[in-house]
Amino acid sequence: MQWIMKLFNLGGLILLKIKKKVKSEFEPNILVFCCNWCSYAGADLAGVSRFQYPPNIRIIRVMCSSRVDPTFVLRAFNNGIDGVLIIGCHMGDCHYMKGFEYTQVRMVHLKNLIRYIGIEADRFQLHSISASEGKQFSELIKDFTKKIIEFGELKIPKKSGIFELEYNCTKK
């Protein structure tokens, strides 16, 4: 009887695998850095006013977009994220006067660096969205995910459960 049970189990496994294969359209993992004062409020507004956008993104809130170090982006790519967005305020709207200007200078160089390393430079983008632009936020996310799906999966091997990785780190 036992070997029959084993056979059944194996059959179940194979079925599961087939199901997974049918399901596996490419679902990109996208990381978004939002500044607390403008773009995070914009994302909030998009949620409140029920503008639809793809569920592939995870948002990290930072106090200012200039808090994002270039290595954060590189580390995200190294862990297997397919695309990174940094969203800040419009020029001149920064809560800290000059924050977004600093990020712009930094990220131009970072974009070159990413291209030199051998990753498509458009996987990383810098945009600005204000607190009242919920509609624009959802459209931006739609466009960006479309672009990432066109690029396909990043060639760097993925770590399992990327989004759970952070929890493990904090537990230690």
Add this chain to the structure above:
Amino acid sequence: MASYINNEIKGGNSSFKILEQNIKNIISMANYCFACNRCVNVCPLSHLDIFFPRMLVGDLIYSSFGEVLTNHNIWNCLTCGQCTIYCPMTQENDGIRIPELILELRKISRNNEIQIDRITRCETHNEIFPLISKMMANEAIIPNKLEFLDEKALKTAESGEIAYFIGCLPLMEEIFYNLGFNYNNIPITIISLLNEANIVPVVLNEKCCGHDILWGKGNIETFKKFAEYNTQLYKDAGVKTVIVGCAEGYRTWKYDYPKIVDDFDFKVFHFSEFFLKEKILEHVKFPYNSKIKVTYHDSCRMGRLGGKLYNSPRELIKQIPGVELIEMENIKDDANCCGVSTFTNCNEFTHFLRQNRINEAVNTGADYLIVTCPKCLTHFNCYINEPSLNKEHNELRNKIKVVDLASFIGKLLMLV
């Protein structure tokens, strides 16, 4: 020691054979020690009370590995090789060579839990360099860093006998954009001077040379990947001689790659060596003879650890008309370290070392400090451009300028 090895096996590392051989190497090296204390007298870090080479070697002989690694912070060592000059037991292939001993220790202990804490503590620039080399080590990723050559009308080939290894200079250009130094000037001048002598060098999209990940992290596996990729790339292009523009690339190509890659048959030249050999600067006419005073800083990777290549850059400087070379107090074998190696350990102690070296250079009365290593270049430039409350420190910017040898020649010839 036994417990230490067991820990490694439990961690799931399949590199047990390598480990055993490494440990044998270390102990056989340590047994040569005379305990004469000369290395401690010379070591720039022992004066700052951080690191004592002789005590480390002594402990390696008399106590267990675990104790040694907890009592001594091996990640503090600069691997500048000052100790190898004065050690009576240092020979070329035999005896005790402390930089290599430290390298072997780093290879073994990089996965140890206590050591990981120490490694993260000595990180600089938010780990950007190890991150980049980790990403580049993936087989699917092919770097694409030759864009800056398109703007200039330079002749490069995809296959041929002579190749020029650019290395990580275009990457450093983007990372240190605020230091006010253009790293891309170095490859541009070298390639254009080669072109003037009717040599069309092979320039390819190679990966990092892997120096930093080897010496700074002890990560031999990714280093091996880089070595195999780069040598295979050049073999496919039919390259026989490799010209390297920087000190660290020179050291890794000449001394580290042959140990790891099986059939390594390239001739490796530093660009100053190659220029002297082909007499390239003798045929070039400099537009004007302005009198410039210059000093030269010997980097460790081209000097003490890289076959003692002291004379060729100096002779190249002497070939430039109107340039006067004034030597500093400590030169050649005794040259002081720039303070930071492999982008680790940038702190107040290494700040002090940089201060020493820059003051030496200023005391000669020279206008330019010429270096051949891109790391010395960044660290000195970083020190000089640092904002501080001290007035004398702020005036350093007007007193001396730190430049690379190649870009210095390029500026004089109006190539860049």
